[in-house]
Each structure stands twice: as structure tokens, then as C-alpha cells.
Amino acid sequence: MLKKNYMKKFEGNFVSQLPGDAISIFAVMSKISAEHGALNMSQGFPDFEVSPKLIDRIHYYMKQGHNQYAPMTGVQALNKQISNVVKELHGADYDPQKEINITSGATQAIYTIISAVIKDDDEAIIFEPAYDSYAPSIKLNGGIVKHAQLRMPDYSIDWEEFARMITHRTKLVIINTPHNPTGSIISAEDMQRLGEILRGTDILVLSDEVYEHLIYDDNIHQSVAKFPELAQRSFVVGSFGKTFHATGWKMGFVLAPENLMAEFRKAHQWVVFTVNTPIQYALADYLSEPKNYLTLGSFYQKKRDYFLRKIKKSRFKIVPSSGTYFQVLDYSDISDEGGMDFAVRMIKEFGMASIPLSPFYQDKTETHRLRFCFAKEKETLDKAGEILCQI
Numbered sequence: 060m061l062k063k064n065y066m067k068k069f070e071g072n073f074v075s076q077l078p079g080d081a082i083s084i085f086a087v088m089s090k091i092s093a094e095h096g097a098l099n100m101s102q103g104f105p106d107f108e109v110s111p112k113l114i115d116r117i118h119y120y121m122k123q124g125h126n127q128y129a130p131m132t133g134v135q136a137l138n139k140q141i142s143n144v145v146k147e148l149h150g151a152d153y154d155p156q157k158e159i160n161i162t163s164g165a166t167q168a169i170y171t172i173i174s175a176v177i178k179d180d181d182e183a184i185i186f187e188p189a190y191d192s193y194a195p196s197i198k199l200n201g202g203i204v205k206h207a208q209l210r211m212p213d214y215s216i217d218w219e220e221f222a223r224m225i226t227h228r229t230k231l232v233i234i235n236t237p238h239n240p241t242g243s244i245i246s247a248e249d250m251q252r253l254g255e256i257l258r259g260t261d262i263l264v265l266s267d268e269v270y271e272h273l274i275y276d277d278n279i280h281q282s283v284a285k286f287p288e289l290a291q292r293s294f295v296v297g298s299f300g301k302t303f304h305a306t307g308w309k310m311g312f313v314l315a316p317e318n319l320m321a322e323f324r325k326a327h328q329w330v331v332f333t334v335n336t337p338i339q340y341a342l343a344d345y346l347s348e349p350k351n352y353l354t355l356g357s358f359y360q361k362k363r364d365y366f367l368r369k370i371k372k373s374r375f376k377i378v379p380s381s382g383t384y385f386q387v388l389d390y391s392d393i394s395d396e397g398g399m400d401f402a403v404r405m406i407k408e409f410g411m412a413s414i415p416l417s418p419f420y421q422d423k424t425e426t427h428r429l430r431f432c433f434a435k436e437k438e439t440l441d442k443a444g445e446i447l448c449q450i
């Protein structure tokens with residue numbers, strides 16, 4: 060039994076490591092959405108099921124007794140399959156044992172890479188709008204975040220600006236393609252330019268490629284793994300949550316050259332040590348069939364195009380999305396309210412939840428744009444279309 064005067068609040072001195080940082084915008088919008096019973100197109104997760112075949116494989120491996128700690132590096136059958144896929148798609152050779160590690164989702168991979176390479180006062184450059192885990196992870200490890208701006212209206216990279224931001228303290232640059240929240244992608248020319256700028260420096264690259272298979276309109280995913288000059292200084296991050304519609308499993312991986320991977324593992328072993336064993340075995344089986352990931356681009360492109368057809372008559376302006384399962388819409392013809400106000404009003408008045416883009420900028424830059432997740436069943440997209448056409 061708790062004593063009546065049991066203290067629920069720490070009353071000593073405490074200095075926050077992330078002063079001013081709030082709860083993630085995804086959690087905020089999902090909560091308001093649930094409170095109002097709104098259609099939730101805010102957070103990035105599918106509303107349809109994982110393949111029963113994949114679930115059966117997990118069940119199978121559990122019943123076979125694969126229920127104890129996996130090796131710290133990952134179950135080798137899975138590391139080998141990832142190595143095969145990367146070789147097939149990008150022509151790059153990653154050693155399953157020495158250069159690939161399985162992680163508890165991409166978020167853990169990103170945090171661990173940053174904690175392995177960033178120390179006090181090191182600078183890390185990120186591009187805004189930026190996925191929201193990067194900046195806090197850098198700050199928690201004592202680093203300084205430098206924000207480069209993606210150019211409006213198409214979110215392309217300004218390489219001149221980037222080159223000007225490099226100092227003797229720059230340790231890391233984080234890139235993300237296909238890009239959350241905007242759906243933009245990095246081209247082969249961009250990768251070459253990045254390689255040229257970093258040539259002769261000690262700067263490392265973290266390439267967040269969790270939407271690697273979600274790419275549209277005949278575009279080809281340009282992984283840093285494809286560019287040997289960049290690959291030798293890069294950590295590549297992937298997520299099975301995105302690829303196999305299973306965000307709740309938190310399964311991901313990292314690719315890196317052996318000496319960088321060795322540093323990653325020094326941190327990884329104390330963050331999580333090892334991740335879910337039966338799921339790793341099941342993913343290895345599932346990855347051995349290319350159709351399980353090669354069909355994702357056309358699967359999601361159909362969803363994107365269906366959603367766009369449904370909102371054709373709305374007053375929202377479409378910002379082209381070449382990858383991810385996000386579609387950015389510009390509402391400047393409808394309202395001049397700030398993104399947060401407009402998104403909350405949409406939930407309360409119209410029953411429709413999205414994510415404003417302003418929280419993806421450190422100074423909350425207002426662009427009158429919202430992000431919608433179209434990884435949804437046809438019925439959800441129909442309903443979304445109806446609502447958006449009324450606004």
C-alpha cells in the first residue's frame with residue numbers, strides 16, 4: 060500500500076538535458092485525434108495487416124525454440140539476406156558478420172550511431188524540415204545541431220549552403236531519402252555532390268533510408284551504399300517496420316564499413332545488446348523472396364495516386380511526393396492560420412488528423428503545409444477525400 064504522503068515529484072535539483080523540447084508532434088496529434096475520434100492520417104503507420112505468412116514464420120520459429128538472446132550482431136541468416144539484397148539493389152558488398160548489425164528499429168540505430176560518434180561540442184548538420192529524432196539525439200550526446208534548409212518549394216538540397224556550414228568541428232551529416240516529412244528524394248547528382256564536398260574531410264554520414272523501397276514514378280532509390288566514396292564514411296539505416304507494415308515490431312538494421320561498425324557495436328551492446336530473435340529468423344526467410352519488397356513501390360504508388368484522385372477537387376495544393384507514404388498538402392488558399400492551429404481545427408471541426416510541418420523546423424518556420432500518411436485502406440482514403448473536399 061502506498062503511504063498517503065508518498066512523494067510523486069522529485070524535489071531535488073535537476074537540470075533538463077533537453078530544455079524546451081516537448082513531446083513528439085506525432086504523439087500530440089495522435090492523442091488529439093483519438094480524443095475527437097478523428098480519421099488519423101497523422102502518424103506514419105499502415106491501417107492494414109502484416110502478411111500472415113510472415114506472422115506464421117515468427118510463430119514457427121518461436122515454436123522451434125528460438126526464444127533466447129540472439130547474437131549481438133544479429134541472427135546471421137538475416138544479416139546474410141540483407142547483404143544479398145544490398146548487393147542486388149545497389150551493387151555494394153557488405154560483410155554480414157562485420158559490416159551489418161540488426162537493431163531495435165531505426166530510431167535505436169540512429170541514436171546509437173550518434174552516441175558512438177558524437178562527443179561534446181562536435182557539430183552535426185541536419186536538413187530542415189528534419190525527422191524529429193535527429194536533433195535531440197545529437198543534443199543528448201553533447202553535440203551541437205546545425206540546421207541546413209531544404210529549398211522551397213520542392214525541398215531540394217542547397218549544397219553551397221551546406222558546404223559553407225562545414226567547420227573544423229563538423230563530425231557528422233545526416234541525410235534522409237526518401238524524406239520524411241516531405242516525400243522528396245535525393246538524386247544521384249546530389250550524392251555525387253555530397254561526396255565531392257566531403258572528400259578529404261573526416262566527416263561521417265548517417266544516411267536514414269527507412270523508406271528505401273517506397274519510391275515512385277520510376278525513380279530509383281539512391282542509397283549512399285551505391286557510391287563507394289560516400290559508403291566508406293557512412294552508416295546506412297533501414298527499418299523493417301516500414302518495409303513490412305510492422306512499425307510496432309521495432310526492427311531495423313545498420314550497414315557500415317568494418318571500422319565504423321566496430322565503433323557502433325561498442326555503443327549498441329550497452330544500449331540494447333540484442334533484439335527480438337524469432338522475428339529476425341522470420342525476416343530472413345521473408346527477405347529471401349524479392350517480391351516481398353520489390354512490389355512495395357507500386358503498391359504504395361497506387362495508394363498515393365488514389366488519394367490524390369480523391370482530393371483533386373479540394374482547395375488543397377499538392378506538393379509532389381516521390382517516396383515515403385506521406386503526401387504534403389499546401390492549405391494557403393484555404394487559411395492563413397498557423398499549421399498547428401489549422402491542423403487542430405481540422406481535427407475538431409472536420410474529424411481529420413494530419414501533421415503540420417512547422418514542428419519539423421527548429422524555429423517552427425510556417426509554410427502552411429500539412430503532412431498526410433496515405434498508408435491506409437481504400438475506405439480510409441475515400442473518407443479522407445470526402446472530408447478534404449469539404450474544407
Ligand SMILES: Cc1ncc(COP(=O)(O)O)c(C=O)c1O
Binds near residue numbers: 165167
Ligand atoms: C525518417 C525516419 N527515420 C526513422 C524512423 C524510425 O523508424 P523505426 O520505427 O524503425 O524506429 C522513422 C519512423 O517514422 C522515420 O520516418
